[in-house]
Amino acid sequence: MPKTIFITGASSGIGKAAAKRFAEQGWNVVATLRNPADETELCNSERLLVTRLDVQDKASIGAAVDAAVACFGGIDVLVNNAGFSLFGVFEALSPQKIQEQFAVNVFGLMDVTRALLPVLRQQGGGTIINVSSSGGVITVPLMSMYHATKFAVEGFSESLSYELASQNISVKLIEPGAVRTQFGARMFSEFAHDPSLASYDFYIEKIKALYAGMLTGDTSSAEQVADVIFGAATDRSARLRYVIGEDIAKLVRTRREMGEESYLALMREQFLSSGA
Numbered sequence: 001m002p003k004t005i006f007i008t009g010a011s012s013g014i015g016k017a018a019a020k021r022f023a024e025q026g027w028n029v030v031a032t033l034r035n036p037a038d039e040t041e042l043c044n045s046e047r048l049l050v051t052r053l054d055v056q057d058k059a060s061i062g063a064a065v066d067a068a069v070a071c072f073g074g075i076d077v078l079v080n081n082a083g084f085s086l087f088g089v090f091e092a093l094s095p096q097k098i099q100e101q102f103a104v105n106v107f108g109l110m111d112v113t114r115a116l117l118p119v120l121r122q123q124g125g126g127t128i129i130n131v132s133s134s135g136g137v138i139t140v141p142l143m144s145m146y147h148a149t150k151f152a153v154e155g156f157s158e159s160l161s162y163e164l165a166s167q168n169i170s171v172k173l174i175e176p177g178a179v180r181t182q183f184g185a186r187m188f189s190e191f192a193h194d195p196s197l198a199s200y201d202f203y204i205e206k207i208k209a210l211y212a213g214m215l216t217g218d219t220s221s222a223e224q225v226a227d228v229i230f231g232a233a234t235d236r237s238a239r240l241r242y243v244i245g246e247d248i249a250k251l252v253r254t255r256r257e258m259g260e261e262s263y264l265a266l267m268r269e270q271f272l273s274s275g276a
Helices: 013-024 058-072 095-123 144-165 183-189 195-215 222-234 246-257 260-274
Strands: 004-007 028-033 048-052 077-080 126-131 169-176 241-244
Touching: 004 013, 004 058, 013 028, 013 222, 028 058, 048 058, 058 095, 077 095, 077 222, 095 126, 095 144, 095 169, 126 144, 126 222, 144 169, 169 222, 169 246, 222 241, 241 246, 246 260
Parallel strands: 004 028, 004 077, 028 048, 077 126, 126 169, 169 241
Antiparallel strands: none
């Protein structure tokens, strides 16, 4: 019997690439997105269910899980992929946008996980794959709220992995660096600007230029990330973290292996000199 994967945020980028990758490998795929009527590439078929799920709408989460179980009999793997990033200095971010950032990236992920756990336990096990980010390990300027959510996902997932091991459920973290998707475009479109904070302007422009160069450099594709997700879902290992992108992997290793003072000095030199 083919296994079934349940993916959030499948309308574009990593989520859509993962849906296609697993479908190509003969899996049953539940591709969830906020507006299924707008989807043109992913279509309902014998092994592909496209259904609505908004991580901020608990009723839609429950309905999507019920639809998946009714269609395929169960769910073997959950991929929590839905998310977005605010961009801008902390002072310019509104409390409402900060609440939305946590509602989607953290509480939505938790709510979907909570809804799937009874299914996985009843089946005797399964896998939860949380799409985190290298931004859950290292930080950069102008993304403080995104980092706050991804650090939360990292801590939640690591702790959860211990308790769910008792239920034969593995938890895995996907930590990509910059990826060639619409995620970066949305990040820039979500830029928070406050004219009263003009003292930041020069620094902001320098950092934005630095990021623009990073996003046009040798970044990973959504398909490459989907390949890693497929590997994490099928490798049967107890591995927790999967870093994607050699450039970011080096920086993550530096963060984990270099002394705290040396690492912070390295990062401050890069980002403070960028704004000098």
